[in-house]
Amino acid sequence: MVRDKPLLVVGHKNPDTDSICSAICYARYKRSVAGERAIACRAGSINRQTRHALATFGADDPQLLADVLPRLSDIMIAREALYLLHSDQPLCEAYRIMTDNRFSFLPVVDESGRCTGKVTALGIASLLSRLDEPEVEPEKANLAAFTRLCGADLPPGLPESAVGRIFVDAEGRTMMKPQGCEAFPVPVGPAQAAANLMLSLPIGGFLEPPGPTFFATTPIRDIEHTINRSNEGGFIVTDEGGTIVGVVTRMNFMTDSRFRLVLVDHNEFSQSVEGIEYASVEEIIDHHRIGLQRTNEPITVINRVVGSTCTIVASMYEQSGTDLDASTAGLLLSGLLSDTVILNSPTTTATDRAAALRLAQTAGVSLEAYGRELFAAGSEVESLGPEAILGQDRKLYGEKGRRFSVSQIEMVGFEAFWNRRGDLGAALEAFRLGQDLYLAALMVTDITTSTTLLLLSAPRAFRDRIAYPEPADGVYEMRGVLSRKKQVLPFLLELL
Helix, strand or coil: CHHHCCEEEECCCCCCHHHHHHHHHHHHHHHHCCCCCEEEEECCCCCHHHHHHHHHCCCCCCEECCECCCEHHHHCEEHHHCCCECCCCEHHHHHHHHHHHCCCEEEEECCCCEEEEEEEHHHHHHHHCCCCCHHHCCCEEEHHHHHHHCCCCCCCCCCCEEEEEEEECCCCCEEEEECCCCCEECCCCHHHHHHHHHHCCEHHHHCECCCCEEECCCEHHHCHHHHHHCCCCEEEEECCCCEEEEEEECCHHHCCCCCEEEEECCCCHHHCCECHHHCEEEEEEECCCCCCCCCCCCCEEEECCCCCHHHHHHHHHHHHCCCCCHHHHHHHHHHHHHHCCCCCCCCCCHHHHHHHHHHHHHHCCCHHHHHHHHHHHCCCCCCCCHHHHHHCCEEEEEECCEEEEEEEEEECCCHHHHHHHHHHHHHHHHHHHHCCCCEEEEEEEECCCCEEEEEEECCHHHHCCCCCCCCECCEEEEECCCCHHHHHHHHHHHHC
């Protein structure tokens, strides 16, 4: 059942400080207040600003969640729970296991655990139906297994394996005659003895090909077509070296293998972890525009007009009456100050300001001093490659069939940007063309002057409609602009 799975709390791709810190703190909230087995996750790399916040307030990195695609490992019967057979074992052992457990097949492995084939219930049934045919006449049986099946004891001195045959003596008794040994009676009729003899033969002589095999890491979606076209009742799952790690049956494919998710700091699936459409999204905690996909079930959505998701999480702690520890308060403050640019962004509300004051007091830091320290630690323009700079806080949007991206970096002064403008512009153009986007933008925001330089790659006709000053080709000076959500995104949508 999907409810048996942990609850994964994850922010958007290319996560910023608000995304990471809200995921950590909301997972803590779900564990302490709701008793959930919640795990904080991230959908991308941690930037330097966020790294500083985590180090300052003693938090571990959230678990990296590359995707949420259900894999065979999520539904298979693991190796520890399997009955694995070897080719020298008698067929009766496979027959017993399959009969007792209603299995349709069992894997057969060599000494190293690699799959050599399988034995099937259908194959054994077919074998037993042809006892009178000469081509299936037994040649070598495990006599210990044979006598056990017949309800008798192996006579002293006889080897466990020997060539033997069944016959009826003059007194009407069913006899087994091992090669080179005296015949001995068995307490069943000749037909049952023949069947028991057949079931005493080594499995290795009746192996069937393993059929389609898959890796445990294979996403379920990638093999559904193959499964649906196959008549097999189950499939063997191996690691990359061919060692069996599990078995998956058709019943297993009916298991609800979806990951349980809480999305924080975003609600548009285009910004979320890969495979989101295959997950069970149970909650959304966000402060951005609504761009939800249709959901199959009702979910909890908390979307408030505040400057950061961390503000929302802080209010949930307060409303529940749960005391914040210094670490959680510091992380929430970090996300709040980052997204509101130390409370200077036009997205900042009275709720954000009040929360920031409370959080700073609990965390034991000066609000203004820590905010500047946080932004100073996050300046990466001089140290990272252009692709990394563009990708560290990039969001993708869609509007009336046109896709576009907006990245943002905050810094103190613009000197480092002007030194890198050429390679940043080339990388932005390459990204736009490579992703088939209508436009790609990079917001370079100076927190000391509340000014943004917008580096833009877009069709000339679109750029000609921009009325902001253009101090260099493709660079627009936007004074008083700090917020992607409240200022730049609405501006671009209006132009589109």
